[in-house]
Amino acid sequence: MSGPLRTGLWVLALAAAGCAGAPPPPAVDARAPVRVRVEMLGGFAAERAPLPPGRVALVVDSTASMARATAAGPSRIRGARAAARRFVSTLPAATPLDLYVTGNDRGAACDDPITPRDGDRDDFDRGLARIRSRGEGSLATALAALPGAAEDGGYERVVAVSAFDDGCGDDLCPVAQGLADRGVRVDWVRIGEVPLPECLTELTRGLPAAPPVPWDTARPVPFHVQTAGADPAIVVCGESGGLPVQLAPGRAEVVVKLDPPLRVPRNFLPGTRWVLQVIDFPGLDPPERQWRWHADAAPAGTGALAAGGEAAP
Amino acid sequence: MAEGQADRRGKGGSVRRGRATALGTLALCLTAAAPAGAADPCAPWPGEPDPLPRVDADDEMLARWAELRARELSDAARDLEPVAPLRANHLWRRVLCLDPGSDAAVAGLARTPLAAVHQPALVTRAADATDADVWAALDLPVRVRLPQPEPTPAATPQPAAPTPSAFDSGVAELEAQVRSARFEEALAGADAVAASAENGEQAARAQVLAATAALALGREADADAHFRRALSADPGLTLDPMTTSPKVRRAFDRVREARP
Numbered sequence: 215m216s217g218p219l220r221t222g223l224w225v226l227a228l229a230a231a232g233c234a235g236a237p238p239p240p241a242v243d244a245r246a247p248v249r250v251r252v253e254m255l256g257g258f259a260a261e262r263a264p265l266p267p268g269r270v271a272l273v274v275d276s277t278a279s280m281a282r283a284t285a286a287g288p289s290r291i292r293g294a295r296a297a298a299r300r301f302v303s304t305l306p307a308a309t310p311l312d313l314y315v316t317g318n319d320r321g322a323a324c325d326d327p328i329t330p331r332d333g334d335r336d337d338f339d340r341g342l343a344r345i346r347s348r349g350e351g352s353l354a355t356a357l358a359a360l361p362g363a364a365e366d367g368g369y370e371r372v373v374a375v376s377a378f379d380d381g382c383g384d385d386l387c388p389v390a391q392g393l394a395d396r397g398v399r400v401d402w403v404r405i406g407e408v409p410l411p412e413c414l415t416e417l418t419r420g421l422p423a424a425p426p427v428p429w430d431t432a433r434p435v436p437f438h439v440q441t442a443g444a445d446p447a448i449v450v451c452g453e454s455g456g457l458p459v460q461l462a463p464g465r466a467e468v469v470v471k472l473d474p475p476l477r478v479p480r481n482f483l484p485g486t487r488w489v490l491q492v493i494d495f496p497g498l499d500p501p502e503r504q505w506r507w508h509a510d511a512a513p514a515g516t517g518a519l520a521a522g523g524e525a526a527p
Numbered sequence: 528m529a530e531g532q533a534d535r536r537g538k539g540g541s542v543r544r545g546r547a548t549a550l551g552t553l554a555l556c557l558t559a560a561a562p563a564g565a566a567d568p569c570a571p572w573p574g575e576p577d578p579l580p581r582v583d584a585d586d587e588m589l590a591r592w593a594e595l596r597a598r599e600l601s602d603a604a605r606d607l608e609p610v611a612p613l614r615a616n617h618l619w620r621r622v623l624c625l626d627p628g629s630d631a632a633v634a635g636l637a638r639t640p641l642a643a644v645h646q647p648a649l650v651t652r653a654a655d656a657t658d659a660d661v662w663a664a665l666d667l668p669v670r671v672r673l674p675q676p677e678p679t680p681a682a683t684p685q686p687a688a689p690t691p692s693a694f695d696s697g698v699a700e701l702e703a704q705v706r707s708a709r710f711e712e713a714l715a716g717a718d719a720v721a722a723s724a725e726n727g728e729q730a731a732r733a734q735v736l737a738a739t740a741a742l743a744l745g746r747e748a749d750a751d752a753h754f755r756r757a758l759s760a761d762p763g764l765t766l767d768p769m770t771t772s773p774k775v776r777r778a779f780d781r782v783r784e785a786r787p
Contacts, residue, residue, distance in 0.1 A: 255592040256574060257599045268611050286649040286719075288671040293649040296669045304661040363613070370611055373665070394641040399613040402644045403665055410644055417641040425572045426617040427603065433574065491588055495595045498602075502595055506588055 244463070246485035249510065251458035252437045252470055253491045258429045260473065260496035265427065267309040268370025271360055273353070274298050275376035277317030280347040282377070284406050291347040293405040294375045301373060301403075302338045312369075313341055314360075317351035354384035362396025364422070371399050377406040387413035394420040435492075437470040442479055458487065458510070472496075478505060569624035582626045597625040597632075604635055609660065612639040638748075648719030652693075663752070668722040693723040694733075701736045710740035714749070721756070731761035739775050747778065754782040 280291040298313075305311060353376050361368035372393065378386070393400050394417045402414055435454040440446040442465040449466065452459040463484040470476040472494055482488070487510035495502045571579045575596075580589035582597065604618035619635035626632065645665035651672075697720035704713035717737030724730035734757035741750035757764055766776050 254574075255576060255588070257596060258603070262603070265607070265611060265614075284649055286671075287651065288649050292671045293647075293669060296649070296671045297647055297665070300669060301661065301665065304664055306661070370613065390642055394613070397613055399616075399639075400642045401662065401665055402642065404644060404646045405649070415640060415642050415644055420613055420641040421617045426611075426614040427607070429603070493588065493592050493595065495599055498595065498599055504588070504591065 242483075242485050244484050246463065247460045248463050248482040248484070249458040249460050249487040250439060250452075250468065250482070251456070251489050251510065252435070252452065252454040252468070253489055254435050254454040255491060255493045256433070256435075257495035258497040259433075260501070262429045262497060267306065268363065269310045269312070269368065270305065271312050271314060271369045271372045272298060272301065273314045273316065273356055273360075273372060273374045273376075274342070274345060275316050275351075275353050275374070275378075276345045276347050277349060277351050277353075277382065278347060279379055280317075280377055280405075282406070289347070290377045290405045291345065294377075294403075295342050295345055297403055297405065298373075298375050299339060299342050302335070302342070307335065311335060311338070313338055314356060315341075315345055316353055316356045317347070317349040350382055352382045352384060353378070354386045354389045357386075357393060357400070358384065358389045360393070360398065362393065362398050364397050368396070369398050371401065373401045373403060375403040375405060377408055378402070378404060378410055379406075379408040387411055390414050391417055391419065395422070397421045397426075435470055435472060437468060437490075439466050439468050441465075442467050454492070472503070476503065476505060478507075480507065568620065579624060581624075593625045597622045597629060600625070601629070601631055601635070604639075608635070608639055609662075612662075613641060615639045616641060646715060648716070648722065650719060650722040652723060666718070668718050670722075692725070694720065694725060694729050697723055698729070698733055698736070701733060705736055705740055705743075710743045713737065713740040714744070717753070721760075724760075727760040728764075731757040731764045734760065735764075735766065735775075735779070738778070739772075742775055742778055750778055751782050754779050755786070758783060758786060 274294055276291060276294070280294060281289055283289050284293060286293075302311065302313075353374060357372065357374060360372060363370045390400060390413065397420070400414075402410060404410055434456065436451065437454060438451040439449045439459060439461050441449060446467065449461050450459040454470070461482070463482050463486075465479065465481045467477055467479040468490055470478075470490070470492055472492075473496065476492060476494075478490060480488075489508050489510050491506050491508065493502070493504040569579050571577045576589060576592065580586070580593045582590055582593045584590040584593060600618045600622050604615040604622065607615040607618065616636060616639040619632045619639065622629050622632040622635070643665075647666060648668040649671050650668045651670065697716070701713055701717060701720050704710070704716070714737055717733055717740070721730045721733035721737070724733060734753045738750040738753035738757065741747070741753060766779055771779075
């Protein structure tokens, strides 16, 4: 590279460095609009609607193996009937309950499907009394066919009463995990002395990753900005989580339509952008609410919340 | 730049920062237990900040939100436990996402397993015990009515040899199990022994043995339930301080004092 060329490049580099230096701050137009948005960090609503009682399925095994005697003396099927009868008698009447019986039909195959027995709760006693140990059927297959909590008319809880040694049908372990994944809790009621596989209680999942309760909704909260003073006039309206609203600089009051409304006055300097962050937990006892301003240009989470809620510089 | 104000209509908790306990690892375990390709169990739900903050977040506003949210979810989980245990379990796991050191969430998860095994004893004498809720009652002894035996021709009565009653042999076995630290076995058989008791004092004795086994296993709630049953069977029950460990006496006294 020749000397004059090298010198020229140095001059260009120095000029570029000079251009990249801090420019003088631009003059702010006193009428430059202000932008404001509201961010809600909420909780459940004040009133949580009570959840209806979940549907329960009672599955009683009446396959041939249930005819065997227990160590205590009575046959397994007698024990199963008695356990089921007591369960039904103590379950609150408002809880929807369906009774299923596996293997109640003589000569039925292992994969014989099960259907809920007809009849209301009063008929359960008679239905249980009629159960005889005589057929075949797979408890695993029966349980796998039950609709889960997320499905229409599905079950939140299944009570399976069995001796767990019919040797008919599928492995219970994946069926148990499948039920948990579909939102069903299973109570295994063992009649007799056959040990149950540990996998039945060593489940690791349960329910898909979605809110399990209907109370948790992303509810946008309307807000408006009004002029400060004794006779306020609404300047602009918006919704939390939405786009920022634009207003003229000066004193104003942001009113977030919570219950009770949150009113936050502020003197907005020209050309500034602000986020009003609001924590609102009306359902807590006692309810709790906090708020803070932070500059919209700054990365979220850089503002400090001073102890006691006082303004931080 | 930020400025803010707290409107705490009532007492508010302080932000817990940097809390780290061994229990916190449970949250990691829960995450690790998720199947490959499954959604992040701590992904935000609709309306929650993204990413989901924790109580030890650097941003105090987000940390405060996480604390309040964890408290709210804990309340809801407690309400749901009796009626929808799996939903409650789901909420408790959510609390651990927000507050990995939450002892309440760990205890809540222990109370709401995804499945439970019940092994009721079959008995032929005592009435069905119904002093527990419908789900806990699945563990209690079940009374089974036996078919009436065929009448047999009258035989010459023979003097009966004295034999130990079902309760006597059962409670002896129970005591042996507790003495030899076979606590699980003791717990499994205790209700059946209690159901074979012929009076309240005997039933209370079996329940105290069961409570002792439960305490040894660290199942304080189970121990309390057995003590309550013991006191129901024998309201004047006291424990001999010479033969009962202080731990068992303390737990018993606490249950007795809590009774109305």
